[in-house]
Amino acid sequence: MKKFINNVDDFLKESLNGFGKAHSDIIKVSFEPNFISRKTKTKQGKVSLISGGGSGHEPMHGGFVGHGMLDAACPGFVFSAPTPDQMQAAAENVDSGAGVLFIVKNYSGDIMNFQMGAEIYSGKNDSIITNDDVAVEDSTFTTGRRGVAATVLVEKIVGSLAEDGGSLEECKKLGEKVNKNSGTMGVAFTSCTVPAAGKPTFDLGNDEMEFGVGIHGEPGRKREKIQPSRTIVNNMLEAILDDLKPQKNEKTLLFVNGMGGTPLTELYLVYDDACEILKSKGIEITRSLVGNYCTSLEMQGASITLLKCDEEILKNWDSPVHTAAIRWGM
Amino acid sequence: MITETKEYMSVNFLISQAKNIQIVIDENAAEIEALDQNIGDGDHIFNVQRGLKLVVELEDDIKNLPLQKGLNMIAMKVLSGIGGSSGALFGTFFMSMAKTPDLDKDIDFNKACEMVITGINAMKVRGKADVGEKTMMDVLIPVSEKLNELKSGNTEMKEGLSEIIKIAEDRMLGTKDMLATKGRASFLGERAKGHIDPGARSSQLIIDTICKSLINK
Numbered sequence: 001m002k003k004f005i006n007n008v009d010d011f012l013k014e015s016l017n018g019f020g021k022a023h024s025d026i027i028k029v030s031f032e033p034n035f036i037s038r039k040t041k042t043k044q045g046k047v048s049l050i051s052g053g054g055s056g057h058e059p060m061h062g063g064f065v066g067h068g069m070l071d072a073a074c075p076g077f078v079f080s081a082p083t084p085d086q087m088q089a090a091a092e093n094v095d096s097g098a099g100v101l102f103i104v105k106n107y108s109g110d111i112m113n114f115q116m117g118a119e120i121y122s123g124k125n126d127s128i129i130t131n132d133d134v135a136v137e138d139s140t141f142t143t144g145r146r147g148v149a150a151t152v153l154v155e156k157i158v159g160s161l162a163e164d165g166g167s168l169e170e171c172k173k174l175g176e177k178v179n180k181n182s183g184t185m186g187v188a189f190t191s192c193t194v195p196a197a198g199k200p201t202f203d204l205g206n207d208e209m210e211f212g213v214g215i216h217g218e219p220g221r222k223r224e225k226i227q228p229s230r231t232i233v234n235n236m237l238e239a240i241l242d243d244l245k246p247q248k249n250e251k252t253l254l255f256v257n258g259m260g261g262t263p264l265t266e267l268y269l270v271y272d273d274a275c276e277i278l279k280s281k282g283i284e285i286t287r288s289l290v291g292n293y294c295t296s297l298e299m300q301g302a303s304i305t306l307l308k309c310d311e312e313i314l315k316n317w318d319s320p321v322h323t324a325a326i327r328w329g330m
Numbered sequence: 331m332i333t334e335t336k337e338y339m340s341v342n343f344l345i346s347q348a349k350n351i352q353i354v355i356d357e358n359a360a361e362i363e364a365l366d367q368n369i370g371d372g373d374h375i376f377n378v379q380r381g382l383k384l385v386v387e388l389e390d391d392i393k394n395l396p397l398q399k400g401l402n403m404i405a406m407k408v409l410s411g412i413g414g415s416s417g418a419l420f421g422t423f424f425m426s427m428a429k430t431p432d433l434d435k436d437i438d439f440n441k442a443c444e445m446v447i448t449g450i451n452a453m454k455v456r457g458k459a460d461v462g463e464k465t466m467m468d469v470l471i472p473v474s475e476k477l478n479e480l481k482s483g484n485t486e487m488k489e490g491l492s493e494i495i496k497i498a499e500d501r502m503l504g505t506k507d508m509l510a511t512k513g514r515a516s517f518l519g520e521r522a523k524g525h526i527d528p529g530a531r532s533s534q535l536i537i538d539t540i541c542k543s544l545i546n547k
Contacts, residue, residue, distance in 0.1 A: 081414050084421075108512060
């Protein structure tokens with residue numbers, strides 16, 4: 001394992017320290033329990049948005065704390081859900097009285113810990129659970145689909161509504177709409193190495209890729225021989241379109257997300273392939289996002305998220321945002 | 331290796347069991363990690379090891395406390411110090427055990443069984459998982475059912491504990507050919523088959539260690 005580490009046990013603390021110092025104009029980092037909150041207090045009457053999850057997905061979620069997105073984020077250990085006391089402390093810190101909306105990715109550990117956090121927090125709160133990954137089947141009897149990259153879109157779009165004074169109920173409703181209208185598919189070319197493990201989570205041959213990979217290097221739909229980008233992107237989009245079934249000429253947001261180890265050059269190439277394929281199917285791309293936003297440590301690979309957009313979603317996507325990782329309009 | 335214990339349930343009993351379990355888990359860490367990497371993401375063993383370390387380190391703070399207080403402190407430590415599914419589930423386990431009535435009286439074997447049954451039931455509710463879903467509950471629920479039988483039956487205690495060891499092992503091995511419908515392994519579909527669930531393995535090791543220490547006492 002080659003990583004910038006002093007001591008494995010201090011990995012998260014030192015990384016959070018650096019994050020706090022680098023973005024001290026936007027956020028502050030609190031320790032024991034660990035959470036990241038905005039530098040400025042939540043304004044009266046504004047619903048507070050809190051997300052969180054295992055670390056190793058940076059900039060998700062700490063990088064999305066700031067004006068127009070989250071009020072706080074709770075980072076767990078690498079790839080392990082945060083603990084209920086973190087959610088409670090974050091909620092107590094940022095709630096201005098209008099209530100707290102927890103945004104949770106659909107992973108068992110995240111669900112359980114956020115539920116317990118919500119139970120012990122005495123203020124008004126509600127939760128939305130993202131489950132945009134079309135690689136796994138959904139069923140009421142199972143854990144269901146994973147919550148992955150579309151969580152970024154949910155946090156941006158709901159964050160805008162909360163900033164504009166949307167109520168807890170309205171924020172939840174919009175978040176659920178964004179989640180329902182988005183689908184994600186991921187591919188990995190390499191594994192990633194959890195610092196505490198010291199070795200790659202899985203082995204992939206030089207000419208192999210994992211199709212339908214999750215954001216922790218957990219295996220996906222199937223293992224295949226690597227193919228030209230256009231073929232891979234086409235297969236990813238087919239899985240998404242099968243699920244989302246967009247209308248002809250329906251407006252969409254196309255989000256190409258890097259897993260951490262793939263250069264932007266390649267992500268833009270993927271974006272180009274996706275544009276051409278979607279255009280040939282008569283699907284209109286009206287907004288875009290390309291970059292590393294929901295990562296799996298140093299994994300090479302990418303995910304594609306497509307979001308069907310109505311006017312409400314577009315308006316809240318375009319509104320000003322100022323976080324460590326996403327900034328525009330201000 | 332197995333420490334002598336004089337009680338069925340007390341703060342000292344819990345700490346000495348945690349120390350025994352720590353040794354056994356460390357010995358089997360590589361195997362559990364490999365199981366998790368096959369069908370999960372490899373964090374389970376680190377969470378279990380971190381949790382055990384935290385409980386053992388609590389010794390000086392809790393050794394003189396009444397059982398209920400000690401259990402609550404263990405619960406909070408586990409809940410806030412581990413993370414992931416394991417933290418939530420084991421935290422729930424200890425928190426619920428602490429809510430068993432009459433903990434200030436002497437705890438006999440039946441009472442200890444009742445506490446563990448209460449704890450496992452609460453884990454079942456928290457994780458919304460039942461048997462047959464390729465999780466640690468595949469081991470814990472049958473063990474809880476057997477404890478319930480022992481509690482009300484006439485089986486000799488050591489014999490009963492031997493049966494529990496056998497049940498835990500069978501059920502752990504039984505997760506190998508299951509499809510997973512809960513937890514991260516559920517995302518794999520058919521590909522999860524052929525691998526023992528790492529949570530089932532760590533739970534079985536914990537039960538095995540406790541039962542053996544009681545049998546040998």
